[in-house]
Amino acid sequence: MKDVQNELAKVKLPIKKVGINKLVWPLSVKIQGDLQPTVAKFDMAVDLDKEIRGTHMSRFIETLKDIKILEQKSLEKILSDLKTRLKSKKSYLKVQFTGFINKTAPKSKKQALVDIECAYIANLGKNLKVNTFVKVPVNTLCPCSKEISKYGAHNQRAIVSIEVSSDKIYSIEKLVEIADLGASTPIYSLLKRVDEQYVTEQAYENPMFVEDAVREIGLALEQLNDLDWYRVSVESIESIHNHNAFACIEKNSK
Known part of the structure; x- marks a missing residue:
């Protein structure tokens, strides 16, 4: 059969990325030492020479x-x-999936899974470069609210997004642990009353602006010697304002 893709291109311009995206695929990932079944979403691409009309889309799926x-x-x-x-x-890959971290409640020691949005973004030319991404829910309590209020302080869920670049896949567990450093308290799935009391009081004793949170996380990442680059953002889903608050730090940015 005629191979139309291999015809000469009419417009002689190279293509940086061509491929497929949003391909849903079942597989397993290893987190906390255990294999977890998940459903991943793939984006896959390669570069294309200026002389070649098209790539072969079926071959992307064959690699999986x-x-x-x-x-x-x-x-x-x-x-x-x-x-x-x-x-x-050059080849390029982005795979997004949900991973689960088993967290232990601070007082009752009950365990339950917390879902984490994860992604690996990788490209291979002469060398391999891999970015690992996590999106981690945390809890923050407002320092200003605590300072000016007679009773309590407003708190809310916040989302920590961390992306790091290295020559290998980075530990999802480690990045979740670092994300929790920017929290007034971590987020848990299972809390008994004794845990709720502890977490509420812990948050009150550890207030965090988004600026505080993103700096604490950035400091922890700065101390790792196996990262080429990182970006951290913290978004506070404000409980008493009609807007969210956010802050972002990126290594080597100006």
């Missing part, structure tokens, strides 16, 4: 056929296979 576990080895294999199958110089 034998992938059961999403880990460093399989990530490298997908990217390498994309380059080989599609005769490209």
Whole structure:
């Protein structure tokens, strides 16, 4: 059959990325030492020479056929296979999935899972570069509200987003642990009354602006020597304002 994709392009311009996105695929990820089944969403792409009209979309899906576990080895294999199958110089992959962290309540010691939005963003040219992303719910209590109020202080859920760049997949558990450093208290799924009392009082004793939170997290990331780059944002879903508050820190930004 005629291979239309391999025809010469009429417009001789190279394409930086061409591929498929929003491909839903079942697999497992390892978190806290255990394999967790999940459903992932893939974006996959390669570069395309200016002379070639089109890429071969079916070959992207073929690279996933034998992938059961999403880990460093399989990530490298997908990217390498994309380059080989599609005769490209660079390959790109973004995979988004939900992971679960087992958290222990501070007093009752009851355990339950907290869901975390995760992603790996990777590209392979001459070298492999991998970004690991997590979105972690936390709790913050307003220092200003505490200072000016006779009774209590307003608190709210906040969302910590961390993206780090390295030559390998970074530990999701470690990034969640670091995200909790910017919280007045972490978020738990299962709390008994004794835990609720403790968490409420802990938040009151540990008030955090979004500025405080993002700096605490940035400081922790600065102390890691195996990161090339990071970006942190904290968004407070305000409880008494008709807006959200946010702050962002990025390594090497001006």
